[in-house]
Amino acid sequence: RLGGTAALRLLLAAHVAAAFEPITLGIAIGTASVLTGYLSYTELFCRFAECCREEQPLNASGTAAGTGERLFGQHLATEVLLKALTGFRNNKNPKKALTLSLHGWAGTGKNFVSQIVAENLHRKGLKSNFVHLFVSTLHFPHEQHVKLYQARHSRWIRNVSACANSVFIFDEMDKLHPGLIDAIKPFLDYYEQIDGVSYRKAIFIFLSNAGGDLITKTALDFWRAGRREDIQLKDLEPVLSVGVFNNKHSGLWHSGLIERNLIDYFVPFLPLEYRHVKMCVRAEMKARGSAVDEDIVTKVAEEMTFFPKDEKIYSDKGCKTVQTRLDFH
Numbered sequence: 001r002l003g004g005t006a007a008l009r010l011l012l013a014a015h016v017a018a019a020f021e022p023i024t025l026g027i028a029i030g031t032a033s034v035l036t037g038y039l040s041y042t043e044l045f046c047r048f049a050e051c052c053r054e055e056q057p058l059n060a061s062g063t064a065a066g067t068g069e070r071l072f073g074q075h076l077a078t079e080v081l082l083k084a085l086t087g088f089r090n091n092k093n094p095k096k097a098l099t100l101s102l103h104g105w106a107g108t109g110k111n112f113v114s115q116i117v118a119e120n121l122h123r124k125g126l127k128s129n130f131v132h133l134f135v136s137t138l139h140f141p142h143e144q145h146v147k148l149y150q151a152r153h154s155r156w157i158r159n160v161s162a163c164a165n166s167v168f169i170f171d172e173m174d175k176l177h178p179g180l181i182d183a184i185k186p187f188l189d190y191y192e193q194i195d196g197v198s199y200r201k202a203i204f205i206f207l208s209n210a211g212g213d214l215i216t217k218t219a220l221d222f223w224r225a226g227r228r229e230d231i232q233l234k235d236l237e238p239v240l241s242v243g244v245f246n247n248k249h250s251g252l253w254h255s256g257l258i259e260r261n262l263i264d265y266f267v268p269f270l271p272l273e274y275r276h277v278k279m280c281v282r283a284e285m286k287a288r289g290s291a292v293d294e295d296i297v298t299k300v301a302e303e304m305t306f307f308p309k310d311e312k313i314y315s316d317k318g319c320k321t322v323q324t325r326l327d328f329h
């Protein structure tokens, strides 16, 4: 466990180290900007190379547009994320990093959202040098592999040129070894600096299927009471934080992050209904540049399986298999 913990820290440092500046390109562009005299060195440089712009706010309209086009049935998540991110980015002097924990069944749009958020914070999105994606089953499959990974990356750690507003995304939190995530606790805490680097402007996003059952239960209660649009964050947030803390397979089991209130928002992703699945199919057709054929939309949506057994309200895979089913048709 100790080995894994140290490795996680090293990995984090290594990803920060990757944000280096291509000096040769800098000199070339600097020369060009002196010659043209139109743009400042920085402006011109940042057109060609990716820059870490500390003061850059969230592109709120881009985020809203992105979620409007690609995310369905998630009025809670959309609202919370927009507010949290805009507020955090407009705060010149945050006291700690922003930490968001996204929960819900597969296929409800958690990955989509983190992609949209990344794109609207850093131009190159997930490909940005300042956005770092960790996938539990890929990066931390076994303790012994974690050590291997550590050795491979330790040489990266010496060159640290950090970007204060980096984004760190941890996918498949529910498959992470219990306790491993607490290794990043110092980065999320109220410290001014760690090894000379401030993490207070960084954003940490955790994605997890854990808590999906609790969200569904609450959503069903509202649905059965005929109040399904009335569901609010305060109906779900306390349930989620307690639920994942007590769940051995949540990645946050007995986690110090929760005990110390270091997670700013628990963001629930609601289960998707038949009509939402249809919206996903239409969006996917548009994304492929084809006309929307309602017959096929209905066919694809009807092939999905819905639960609970009697009422058949929610798609059990969300929109996850929409793409492959559309290929078939």
Ligand SMILES: *[C@@H]1O[C@H](CO)[C@@H](O)[C@H](O)[C@H]1NC(C)=O
Residues within 6 Å of the ligand: 017, 018, 020, 156, 159
């Ligand atoms: C790290 O620094 C070494 C030299 O100190 C250099 O050769 C290497 O390219 C650098 N790597 C990164 C990722 O900046």
Ligand SMILES: *[C@@H]1O[C@H](CO)[C@@H](O)[C@H](O)[C@H]1NC(C)=O
Residues within 6 Å of the ligand: 059, 061, 062, 063, 065
């Ligand atoms: C914000 O996003 C919108 C939609 O993606 C885009 O048209 C616009 O250029 C972006 N604004 C900035 C400042 O990047």
